[in-house]
Amino acid sequence: MAHIPASGIQHTLRHGRCEAVVASVGASLRSFTHSGRNLVVPFDADEVRPAYRGTTLAPWPNRVVDGRYAFGGEERQLPLTEPDRGHALHGLAAWLDFEAVDKGSDHVTLEATIEPQTGYPWRVRVTTTFALGDEGLTQTVRAQNLSADAAPFGTGPHPYLVAGEGTVDEWTLELPASEVLSVTADRLIPTTLGPVDAAFDFRTPRQIGATEIDHAFTAFTADADGITAVRVTDAAGHGVGIAWDAACPWVQVHTADLPGGPAQPGHRGGLAVEPMTCAPDAFNAPRYDFDPGLLVIEPGAVAEAGWRIFAI
Template sequence: MSSTPTSGTQHALRAGDYEAVIASVGATLRTLTFEGRDLVVPFAADEVRPAYRGVTLAPWPNRVTDGHYRFDGADYQLALTEPARNHALHGLAAWLDFEAIDKGPSHVALTATIPAQTSYPWRILIRTTFTLTSEGLTQHVEATNEAGDAAPFGTGPHPYLVAGPGCVDEWVLELPASQVLAVTQDRLIPERLEEVDAVDATRFDFRVPRTIGAAEIDHAYTGLVRDAERRATVNLRDPHGRGVSMSWDASCPWVQVHTTDTGNPATHRIGLAVEPMTCAPDAFNDAVYDYDTGLIVIEPGGTTVASWRISAL
């Protein structure tokens, strides 16, 4: 019987009032606290990770519709890992066991290889580094194409942010995005880009901070307002003004936001998923959309990078 916890090798990090634990399976952010309070929804070390909570997503984030895509003249069929909606969800790295190649008290670097396979015939080396400082937890992801042909690629994280006690309904969200991706109600298939104040402002427009209330969201946003350093920032606060912030660089022009409407009393609206993404949902089918999906194509031997940071408010 293995002594390794179910979620993999545990890498504990600490810097000042911040503490984090990274689980090796999926290079997963399992816990993150500031002064003892949760900034993300945690789970136990000896537990199968609930859904995609805290995982590193690659070689695509979000969904590939029907698991089918066409790239460079060839058709590919991915396994349908979201059978209820008939989609391929959140990539191929989620259950890989990442190996630590560098570690210190406040950082850990992990690596894993996505093997070439019939549905995605490119070998991609993923290296990700988690670093804790007085500014919070930064994750940096590098992906290198070790195959002989160009490869489609996307990445992003999947944390469930926690502002404080209570649930999503009571928290104040600031989301500096002017456009939202309209999707079908049943299967969340992308349809078109809409202005947030034109389609349903009460549900989607959080450019001015306000309480989330009963809004149900599982949508991708773009048209992000960025600061002088080209960073976009989402702030989430409890009624007392404390909370959590997530920011990311220009490598992620999209962000998925999900109010965790599971219907299960144990998990329903207990955290707000904020998922910066290098590409839009279903970006592997880029050619069928009339907007820029942000699909990355990594040339043989090439590397692409992305990063994001979670901080206490």
Template sequence: MSALSGTQHLLRAGDYEASIASVGASLRSLTHAGRDLVVPFAADQVRPAYRGATLVPWPNRVVDGRYCFGGAEHQLALTEPSRRHALHGLGVWLDFEAVDKGADNVELHAVIEAQSGYPWRLGVWTRFWLGPEGLRQTVRAENLSAEPAPFGTGPHPYLVAGPSPLDDWTLELPAASVFHTTEDRLLPTRLAPVDADDPARFDFRMPRPIGAAEIDHAFTGLSAHRVTVLDPTGTGVAIEWDAACPWVQVHTADLPGGGAGNRAGLAVEPMTCAPDAFNQARYDLDLGLVVIHPGETVEASWLIAAR
């Protein structure tokens, strides 16, 4: 019987070691010279929230789980009941099958079957591979249906810069704009310059300590597709991604009431689209919704590396 997080795929290359869990095609751990680069979880553990999961066929939230596409109304299951949204897609609890495996790489595959709320079938392939530059992941999705399908993807790692508290880490986030949200339900409201409202919370174009800032927002207007966090001890970690992801969600992992895991890592989630992109028609800005036509394939990629 496999572990609760599914089949484990251990990858090694030089000083890097990664463990990929098949449930949700999840990055369970990543180390460099024995140092954690992401917040890990145990193999025989139900994955905490979305830690390390591959997010398909949408990242982030669909507000109220409701959207209109192709002239039809759709209602998704509300997987974030406290805020009443559909969160992080349909692939996060699928058991991905290994279709190719080497000492330093693995390719996983799953099918998102047509279902209530998302009546399209997608084939999803994701490859993880380690090299001298770090761990790269590529996600490729193919529309196996007869009609165009809305789509988005992204990863959900919680980066760890080093042994100091998150408040002491230096963050470099080269984004010019932030998507503001309501405090209670995180409903997207407006896009604004990072230095226009509360720059101490949102403007990290020049590297500086995170401090007490509480962030759970999407950013865009990127001058570089990269986020870096550094610990005062001199260690650090970076994630960089390709142009397929013009948005990035950053979350300081604040938990209600604090407790174990509170601000344990910095979630950095490159995204092919903004929050609530399935409801593009509601907004006066381009949210980056991807539409995959029948038989068409789309791809996105990112890399996590020690600094």
């Protein structure tokens, strides 16, 4: 029997000077290069994907606090997949093996079904397309509710962007967001939404330095076409960006601070930028005095979102 890598079937896409490799487990962006330069932190094909790197997040991005929520008048308990903090992290699709339903030299469409289970008793088919073009790598996610009842839903990607050599400390970040969601220091539980302060204000591009970020941002300044873009560049002005439209009113940014600090490989080696259709803990929307943007998909209906990663 042919060997299948730990990250699943590999799908290599090429267009011009760009190459992307998508792994079937979790519909994960395993690598993306422009003229041989990494635009995301890669991982090996025969490696168990580390830290949700590049995966497709569904049916929720980020955290459900304590894994508990109520929907449709029923209390639900999800498996706790972030044991150190006691939360349900990044959905249920991250370890599903997505099947290719369409493929070409510059695109692939992958599909998997989230089956009804304890904590999330809905059947949702997730279809995602990765396509390389002149403007970069576009990913779209389409989720259809195959159940008889309305289903709560959210989605987003999890790329760790790479501007150049070194760590995020030397890179310049442009993040056109005017509000940030505060969280508790120990468990990252959302508390209040407010204006960005001096530490988290990157509306004017500036060096990240020693700033530690693991926060959700919103209230974006979009361009004339309604597109929001985050850009990360090195000292020479080269780098990478990610752009999205109003379907994702939130973005999680994380400077990849690891418990072992500089001695741990990968510490601050990439900047996670995760456009999201909803805020962290959106499944518990009634707890908050702001709209976390939870999507509710009616039976047979579809929710869609997308984003694009591009070289600078």
